Amino acid sequence: MTARPANAHQARLLRLLRDGGPSSRVELGDLVELSRSKLAVEVDRLIATGLVVADGLAASRGGRRSHNIRLSPELRFLCVDIGATSVDVAVTNPELDVLGHLNQPIDVREGPVAVFEHVLGMAGKLKATGIAESFDGAGVGIPGPVRFPEGIPVAPPIMPGWDSFPVREALSQDLGCPVMVDNDVNLMALGEHHAGVARRVDDFLCVKIGTGIGCGIVVNGEVYRGASGSAGDIGHIQVDPDGHPCPCGNRGCLEAHFSGAALARDALAAVRAGHTGDLADRLAGTGTLTATDVAAAATAGDAVAIDLIRAGGHQVGQVVAKLVSFFNPGMVVVGGGVTGLGHGLLAAMRTEVYRRSPPLATGNLPIVLAELGPLAGVTGAACLITDRVFSPA
Amino acid sequence: MTARPANAHQARLLRLLRDGGPSSRVELGDLVELSRSKLAVEVDRLIATGLVVADGLAASRGGRRSHNIRLSPELRFLCVDIGATSVDVAVTNPELDVLGHLNQPIDVREGPVAVFEHVLGMAGKLKATGIAESFDGAGVGIPGPVRFPEGIPVAPPIMPGWDSFPVREALSQDLGCPVMVDNDVNLMALGEHHAGVARRVDDFLCVKIGTGIGCGIVVNGEVYRGASGSAGDIGHIQVDPDGHPCPCGNRGCLEAHFSGAALARDALAAVRAGHTGDLADRLAGTGTLTATDVAAAATAGDAVAIDLIRAGGHQVGQVVAKLVSFFNPGMVVVGGGVTGLGHGLLAAMRTEVYRRSPPLATGNLPIVLAELGPLAGVTGAACLITDRVFSPA
Numbered sequence: 027m028t029a030r031p032a033n034a035h036q037a038r039l040l041r042l043l044r045d046g047g048p049s050s051r052v053e054l055g056d057l058v059e060l061s062r063s064k065l066a067v068e069v070d071r072l073i074a075t076g077l078v079v080a081d082g083l084a085a086s087r088g089g090r091r092s093h094n095i096r097l098s099p100e101l102r103f104l105c106v107d108i109g110a111t112s113v114d115v116a117v118t119n120p121e122l123d124v125l126g127h128l129n130q131p132i133d134v135r136e137g138p139v140a141v142f143e144h145v146l147g148m149a150g151k152l153k154a155t156g157i158a159e160s161f162d163g164a165g166v167g168i169p170g171p172v173r174f175p176e177g178i179p180v181a182p183p184i185m186p187g188w189d190s191f192p193v194r195e196a197l198s199q200d201l202g203c204p205v206m207v208d209n210d211v212n213l214m215a216l217g218e219h220h221a222g223v224a225r226r227v228d229d230f231l232c233v234k235i236g237t238g239i240g241c242g243i244v245v246n247g248e249v250y251r252g253a254s255g256s257a258g259d260i261g262h263i264q265v266d267p268d269g270h271p272c273p274c275g276n277r278g279c280l281e282a283h284f285s286g287a288a289l290a291r292d293a294l295a296a297v298r299a300g301h302t303g304d305l306a307d308r309l310a311g312t313g314t315l316t317a318t319d320v321a322a323a324a325t326a327g328d329a330v331a332i333d334l335i336r337a338g339g340h341q342v343g344q345v346v347a348k349l350v351s352f353f354n355p356g357m358v359v360v361g362g363g364v365t366g367l368g369h370g371l372l373a374a375m376r377t378e379v380y381r382r383s384p385p386l387a388t389g390n391l392p393i394v395l396a397e398l399g400p401l402a403g404v405t406g407a408a409c410l411i412t413d414r415v416f417s418p419a
Numbered sequence: 420m421t422a423r424p425a426n427a428h429q430a431r432l433l434r435l436l437r438d439g440g441p442s443s444r445v446e447l448g449d450l451v452e453l454s455r456s457k458l459a460v461e462v463d464r465l466i467a468t469g470l471v472v473a474d475g476l477a478a479s480r481g482g483r484r485s486h487n488i489r490l491s492p493e494l495r496f497l498c499v500d501i502g503a504t505s506v507d508v509a510v511t512n513p514e515l516d517v518l519g520h521l522n523q524p525i526d527v528r529e530g531p532v533a534v535f536e537h538v539l540g541m542a543g544k545l546k547a548t549g550i551a552e553s554f555d556g557a558g559v560g561i562p563g564p565v566r567f568p569e570g571i572p573v574a575p576p577i578m579p580g581w582d583s584f585p586v587r588e589a590l591s592q593d594l595g596c597p598v599m600v601d602n603d604v605n606l607m608a609l610g611e612h613h614a615g616v617a618r619r620v621d622d623f624l625c626v627k628i629g630t631g632i633g634c635g636i637v638v639n640g641e642v643y644r645g646a647s648g649s650a651g652d653i654g655h656i657q658v659d660p661d662g663h664p665c666p667c668g669n670r671g672c673l674e675a676h677f678s679g680a681a682l683a684r685d686a687l688a689a690v691r692a693g694h695t696g697d698l699a700d701r702l703a704g705t706g707t708l709t710a711t712d713v714a715a716a717a718t719a720g721d722a723v724a725i726d727l728i729r730a731g732g733h734q735v736g737q738v739v740a741k742l743v744s745f746f747n748p749g750m751v752v753v754g755g756g757v758t759g760l761g762h763g764l765l766a767a768m769r770t771e772v773y774r775r776s777p778p779l780a781t782g783n784l785p786i787v788l789a790e791l792g793p794l795a796g797v798t799g800a801a802c803l804i805t806d807r808v809f810s811p812a
Contacts, residue, residue, distance in 0.1 A: 171777075171779055180779055181778070181779065229643075229645065229646050241745065243745075243746075245638050245639075245643060246638075250622075250638060252622065252747025252780070253747050253748055253749035253780075253784075254779050254780065254782065254783065255747070255779070256744075256777055256779040256780045257745065257746055257747035258745065259744055259745075259747070259777050259779070259780065260745055262744060262775075262776075262777055263741045263744050263745070264737075264740075264741075264775060276774075276775065344657075345741075347657075348656045348657075348738075348741055349745055351649075351652055351653060351655060351656050352634065352636075352650065352651065352652075352653055352656070352742055352745070352746075353636075353650055353745075354644070354645025354646050354647060354648070354649045354651075354652070355646055356646035381669075382655075382657060384564075384649055384652050384655055384667075385574070386573055386574065386647050386648070386649040386652070387645070387646075387647065387652065389647065390647065391646075
């Protein structure tokens with residue numbers, strides 16, 4: 027069983043070492059409000075637990091050279107990012123560097139037992155490469171709402187069979203380590219905050235466009251989850267009262283109009299209505315069309331694909347404009363599988379936001395693509411679980 | 420010059436005494452993580468500053484009786500809530516009880532110099548009643564966006580002449596005490612959180628419908644102001660792309676469709692179009708119609724007034740439904756001058772929110788009227804300034 031810090035000071039030191047890497051005692055002393063002697067006591071106690079190790083002498087800043095310390099390089103965290111159609115599994119060290127990463131297609135509708143069989147298999151393969159012997163904790167993202175304190179999915183619309191499944195408890199038993207579970211969008215936001223485009227931004231929105239569409243909300247550097255854990259559930263905001271029917275029972279929901287699934291549907295309809303060109307060729311080749319095909323067709327200059335992406339960007343942009351008016355974020359990050367749609371999507375979104383939201387909110391507002399791609403979710407999962415194991419028990 | 424606490428422990432003790440009233444040292448010891456001896460040191464230091472005074476012996480809990488302490492009953496705070504057409508000025512004690520309160524019609528468009536002449540006159544009248552000799556701080560709310568750290572209005576749409584006026588600095592010189600300035604909607608939210616309907620709720624939205632419309636956002640018990648202080652500016656969220664033109668330059672903004680001003684405009688148009696009844700009688704009587712007239716006419720059973728309020732409630736409700744999906748608040752508080760519209764307005768809003776937002780977000784969501792009426796803003800102003808003067812300098 028991995029040790030846990032004994033108090034808030036030790037927890038803060040562990041997170042500083044996680045986020046800043048090996049540091050000298052003097053450097054840490056500059057960052058925490060502890061007297062020199064108190065700092066020495068807490069560091070020595072952390073070294074006694076094995077969570078922190080000595081790491082030689084620091085470069086001189088004049089006077090006696092300070093001792094470097096770092097998180098134990100033996101610590102390993104398992105990071106799992108479950109999507110609707112694929113899963114990413116990674117192993118990180120305590121500074122959250124990804125040491126190994128596997129991706130595998132799955133169908134989340136197979137249910138939790140089948141999906142976690144894949145996940146455990148992938149974890150075993152990563153272990154077999156020699157990068158980990160065991161895990162000191164695991165973070166898990168799922169594509170649906172989570173009752174966060176218990177780590178249990180709550181009526182996730184695209185995940186039949188998962189409702190109320192005790193993900194956290196079951197996986198914790200299988201792995202023999204602490205587990206934390208969150209919505210995949212929140213993990214993407216955490217990941218981009220730790221190591222991606224939002225590194226220096228403490229209040230921002232992260233819009234993830236995948237099979238569905240969701241939004242991570244970061245307030246003061248922490249994920250805001252809302253009163254019952256459903257904050258950021260923007261996929262069912264109405265964009266058109268007379269719009270497409272949505273599986274949720276309403277009409278005109280954002281994700282019924284623009285999402286990976288909606289894009290594939292509209293592309294298929296366009297080809298069936300007689301549109302020829304790159305999209306039609308792709309359908310003829312594979313018998314199906316996905317959002318990725320639309321992205322590739324747009325890159326190849328297909329006019330219908332470009333129009334679909336632009337129209338979708340305007341629709342997401344109209345919703346994001348309302349959120350920007352309301353929330354006044356310091357940045358809007360756009361990511362998810364559909365970021366292959368890239369700059370055409372961003373340009374349409376920006377047009378809507380800059381036109382509709384008040385100048386005070388848009389004056390310094392970057393609307394940018396996520397940087398970490400498939401590593402955002404697993405990096406966020408590593409943040410989530412290390413936030414936990416680097417807290418007092 | 421009023422003393423300030425020396426450290427975070429003292430600041431926490433001052434706020435506990437503000438929010439909980441006179442307490443025994445033992446009771447405070449239960450609430451803060453301080454050893455008994457450290458607590459005694461900090462309390463004695465606070466007593467030495469004059470911010471805190473001894474208040475006799477507490478009731479026995481067995482063993483030696485503990486000493487009561489309280490905030491100095493001499494402390495006085497000036498609270499100013501400036502609206503578009505009237506201003507509230509109040510004086511509170513350090514527990515934020517309102518000791519005296521005046522309301523006076525003003526026109527905010529007269530500019531800051533004229534308005535603060537009224538405010539200082541009202542403060543003088545309150546002093547003359549004997550409830551205050553001087554002020555230890557002042558909190559001020561204005562009906563427009565504020566650059567919060569500096570206390571300066573930023574391009575407030577309904578406040579010509581106020582842009583960039585140094586409210587905080589000017590008033591601080593006039594009064595000889597620290598001053599904090601915020602948006603009136605944020606102060607209403609703070610007031611309802613301190614002493615009103617949201618006392619036990621840490622994440623909530625406060626929708627204020629007055630001449631315009633705005634939203635206070637409370638996260639973890641603190642007002643969330645956004646990256647540039649414009650968070651909650653929902654009046655210009657689009658509700659109808661082909662809707663009424665708005666002074667902001669766009670079309671179909673929420674507050675162009677429903678707000679005190681929009682309601683008066685629509686009521687006038689209905690009477691001019693030939694509607695007879697209570698509204699027409701009121702116009703004949705006074706030569707003008709206000710939102711208050713519409714509320715009174717609805718109470719008297721006027722069909723057009725009732726319809727206008729219901730239609731407005733549906734429009735605000737559609738916007739609030741989007742915010743509820745996004746933010747998953749623990750409560751939605753509805754207040755402002757238009758709360759005279761009361762339950763017809765609430766019912767229409769609830770219909771939209773419960774129909775449009777996801778069940779997980781609406782399952783336990785109270786949508787309720789504000790409780791404090793005109794005292795919400797001044798109570799919030801008192802929270803704002805005491806948060807400041809009860810913080811380390």
